[in-house]
Amino acid sequence: MCGLAGEFRRDGSRADVSAVERMAATMSDRGPDDSGVWAQGPTALGHRRLKIIDLSAASGQPLVDPGAGLTGVFNGCIYNYRELREELQARGHRFFSSGDSEVVLKAYAEWGLDFVDHLVGMFAVAISERDTGRLVLARDRLGIKPLYVAETPGVVRFASTLPALLAGGGVDTTIDPVALAHYLSFHSIVPPPRTILRGVAKLPPATVRVYEADGRTSERVYWDPSFTRSAERAGWSERDWQDALLESLTTAVRRRMVADVPVGVLLSGGLDSSLVVALLAGEGQRGLSTFSIGFDSVGGREGDEFRYSDLVAKTFDTDHHQIRVAAADLVPPLEAAVAAMSEPMVSHDCVAFYLLSEEVARHVKVVQSGQGADEILGGYHWYPPLAQVGRDEALDTYARAFFDRDAAGLARVLNPAWLADGDPAREFVAAHLGRAGAQTAVDAGLRIDTQVMLTDDPVKRVDNMTMAHGLEARVPFLDHEFVELAASCPPELKLAQGGKGVLKEIGRRVLPHEVIDRPKGYFPVPGLTHLEGKLLDRVRDALSAPEARRRDLFRADYVDALLADPNAELTPLNGNKLWQLGLLEMWLQSHGID
Numbered sequence: 001m002c003g004l005a006g007e008f009r010r011d012g013s014r015a016d017v018s019a020v021e022r023m024a025a026t027m028s029d030r031g032p033d034d035s036g037v038w039a040q041g042p043t044a045l046g047h048r049r050l051k052i053i054d055l056s057a058a059s060g061q062p063l064v065d066p067g068a069g070l071t072g073v074f075n076g077c078i079y080n081y082r083e084l085r086e087e088l089q090a091r092g093h094r095f096f097s098s099g100d101s102e103v104v105l106k107a108y109a110e111w112g113l114d115f116v117d118h119l120v121g122m123f124a125v126a127i128s129e130r131d132t133g134r135l136v137l138a139r140d141r142l143g144i145k146p147l148y149v150a151e152t153p154g155v156v157r158f159a160s161t162l163p164a165l166l167a168g169g170g171v172d173t174t175i176d177p178v179a180l181a182h183y184l185s186f187h188s189i190v191p192p193p194r195t196i197l198r199g200v201a202k203l204p205p206a207t208v209r210v211y212e213a214d215g216r217t218s219e220r221v222y223w224d225p226s227f228t229r230s231a232e233r234a235g236w237s238e239r240d241w242q243d244a245l246l247e248s249l250t251t252a253v254r255r256r257m258v259a260d261v262p263v264g265v266l267l268s269g270g271l272d273s274s275l276v277v278a279l280l281a282g283e284g285q286r287g288l289s290t291f292s293i294g295f296d297s298v299g300g301r302e303g304d305e306f307r308y309s310d311l312v313a314k315t316f317d318t319d320h321h322q323i324r325v326a327a328a329d330l331v332p333p334l335e336a337a338v339a340a341m342s343e344p345m346v347s348h349d350c351v352a353f354y355l356l357s358e359e360v361a362r363h364v365k366v367v368q369s370g371q372g373a374d375e376i377l378g379g380y381h382w383y384p385p386l387a388q389v390g391r392d393e394a395l396d397t398y399a400r401a402f403f404d405r406d407a408a409g410l411a412r413v414l415n416p417a418w419l420a421d422g423d424p425a426r427e428f429v430a431a432h433l434g435r436a437g438a439q440t441a442v443d444a445g446l447r448i449d450t451q452v453m454l455t456d457d458p459v460k461r462v463d464n465m466t467m468a469h470g471l472e473a474r475v476p477f478l479d480h481e482f483v484e485l486a487a488s489c490p491p492e493l494k495l496a497q498g499g500k501g502v503l504k505e506i507g508r509r510v511l512p513h514e515v516i517d518r519p520k521g522y523f524p525v526p527g528l529t530h531l532e533g534k535l536l537d538r539v540r541d542a543l544s545a546p547e548a549r550r551r552d553l554f555r556a557d558y559v560d561a562l563l564a565d566p567n568a569e570l571t572p573l574n575g576n577k578l579w580q581l582g583l584l585e586m587w588l589q590s591h592g593i594d
Helices: 015-024 081-090 100-117 162-168 179-186 238-255 271-282 305-315 331-341 349-359 374-376 393-401 407-414 422-431 442-451 455-466 480-487 491-498 501-509 533-544 545-550 556-566 577-590
Strands: 002-008 035-038 043-049 063-065 070-080 121-129 137-141 147-154 155-159 207-211 218-221 261-266 289-295 319-325 367-369 471-476
Touching: 002 015, 002 070, 002 121, 002 162, 015 035, 015 043, 015 155, 015 162, 043 070, 043 121, 043 577, 063 100, 070 491, 081 100, 100 121, 100 137, 100 207, 147 162, 179 407, 179 422, 207 480, 238 271, 238 480, 238 501, 261 271, 261 349, 271 305, 271 374, 271 501, 289 305, 289 349, 305 319, 319 349, 331 349, 331 455, 331 533, 331 577, 349 455, 374 442, 374 480, 374 501, 393 422, 393 442, 442 455, 442 480, 442 491, 455 471, 491 501, 533 545, 533 556, 533 577, 545 577, 556 577
Parallel strands: 261 289, 261 367, 289 319, 367 471
Antiparallel strands: 002 043, 002 155, 035 043, 063 070, 070 121, 121 137, 137 207, 147 155, 207 218
């Protein structure tokens, strides 16, 4: 797990090494253990390393393979790297390191652009070909590892974070009105390739993009799972599905123990993270380090779920750590969490993950996390309504449950200069839900949440907040083979028992019943849903700052009304609409965007 950066010139000049060095330097938190820069003609690559696999200098990056004529930088972890290494050695490749980074490079040398099809893991990678001058960028199937791109005439820059690109200079930091509409409508999700800034894009998940020396660009999407029923599983019983998913999830958890350092677990006390702990214990892990966080209650909302995480820790005899945060302490970590965001994210979970990661990083460098189970296995409240409608009604049903605003709502919030044409979020979701490859409205909803919402909300949140402390987070529920299997599972099995029914039945085999038969929980930070005191003052300051006044994004009457009654307007997902506006301004100001 690391941070990468680079520049590729297509204007005949040499790469700006100093710009790449500046970009890489901003990511020292992602890679505190080592750094490196490489340049040749129009291409320069930079890297910050977090040592997880092969702790020796042999796996330092950028990684140069003179024999293959390749140089690469890599962020992530390839869980099947040992098996791939054996296969590649049998094909005649010789290795100078024992890490997974070199396996990625050798896989490219062997299979070319199809190398991604052989990788099991999370990754973002950039590979430069010496002889052709070609640059290849690739991102993992679920978009677990980020990759941002800024293109100007004759120059392509890329990095693991958006702020790294800003450090390189020359980026158009104008707000993109279409992305702004997504942010305010689609619960802060800005689907790729857009970001909130006009001058920065993100490589979509499951994508390989090729920049040729002569200026041509091409790309392909290499993975798109089918959310339909397969003929070979037509006769499966409910028990068959449980057995198959349990076996696949156990494999996913086992894969994510690959490391040359200890691996812990972020334990919220919910079904998902508790099941990860149980499966690891079943794989023989003893003395596993687990970590939970809790906050003071605010406005009648409870701020911790320690009774559940404590029960799981006791059941499996883990080395458990409770982290308690007082409400009065939230403003400084909020500022730090906003600074760590590559894009503005409204979820109050960001602060929880930031603080949790800060503590966890004092104990371990790698953790497994339960993110993704709700999107993969139907745990959210909007899936049952989708089961009652056909594909043609899916859009309205999904929008009622998930959208924060429609086009008319945007017109009440934004000043006219910032209004995009049409209703971008609704148009995007309509197109995605209408694509072939989803059998029912539930399947279509699960697919958009798996391929879009999951990547650009919870997964991005976990990556940003953990990597702010040099902590690698691994997500077994996003093992692509597990996702493929779950996508083909009948929706009624996923929606049973109030959601994630098939996973709950799996959990009953290994977990205390109290963890399963309980109301659904969230990572609770009550102080950010019920705004008051110092947090409310901070939001007011952000919205009235000189930069905010110059930007003039929001209608003054709307902001004034929210400030007069800060907890009156909530989103369908129980988010605070004032916080949504304030967070965007805080993020822009934190990253020096005027």
